[in-house]
Amino acid sequence: MIADMREVIVQLELHRLWIKTIGNQGEKLGIDEIDLRNVDLSHYPLNQAYITDCIFDGMDLNNKDFSASLLCSSTFISANLEEADFCKSNVSYVDFTNANIKAARLADSECIETVFVKANLSEANLVAGLFDEADFRNANLQNVDVSESTFEKVLLKGAKLTGVRGLEEAFIKSINIGTPERPNILIGEEARKWLEVMSN
Incomplete structure (x- = not known):
């Protein structure tokens, strides 16, 4: 664990240089x-990074x-x-409880046991994402696009699902x-039909 915040800033600066020079200088x-x-x-890019077990609670990270x-x-x-961009990110075991993720991009992301309880994901792009045992209880999923995404053992009790798009192209396993x-598990076609009813 890095106790000294100055060391964290140094690492963030090196990462900014690494991104800017496409890996020729600086350090990931x-x-x-x-x-x-x-x-x-606000001044530091956080894409293509390894940021595990870190705390961002309550922070303003719009468009990050x-x-x-x-x-x-x-x-x-x-x-x-x-409008944050988590495209192609691994956000497994991440806790987004009560977060505002409106219109964010989670396309092609990996969400294993990710917690989205009471999160606002309205208008979000979930295309081709993997949602395995993700927890969307009481989350706002209005108008999200789930085309080509995979849902397995996903918790949905109390979730707002009006206007969910792309259900016909999604892989709804359970x-x-x-x-x-x-648990009240719905599998395959039964799960898809339930989602279609809820999204209308």
Whole structure:
């Protein structure tokens, strides 16, 4: 664990140079178990980075580019992530509880056991994403695009699903419309039909 925040800033600067020079100078960012809430990240790119088990809770990260990054086990509780880009990122085990992820891009992202409880994902792009045991309970999924995405054992109790698009092209393996303790699993075509009814 890096105790000194100055060292984190140095790493962020090196990563910015690494992105700018397409890897010819600087160094790819790799941080673990860092509380970033007191760091001004507005000037630093966070794409193509390894940022594991870090804390972004309550931060303002609208339009932030996290694409092609490994973000496993980090937390974004109540963070502002409107129009943020998580394309091709691994956000498995990440906690987005109560976050504003409106119109964000999670296309081609990996979301294994990712928590989206009470998150606002309206208008988000989930195209070709992998959602395995992701928790969308009480989340706002209005007008999201799920074309070519995979849903398996996804929790959806209380989720707002009006206007979900791309269901016919999605791979709906199974959904849980109950709770983890008292599951109510719908499989395949039955799951798709339930989603279609809820999205109308």
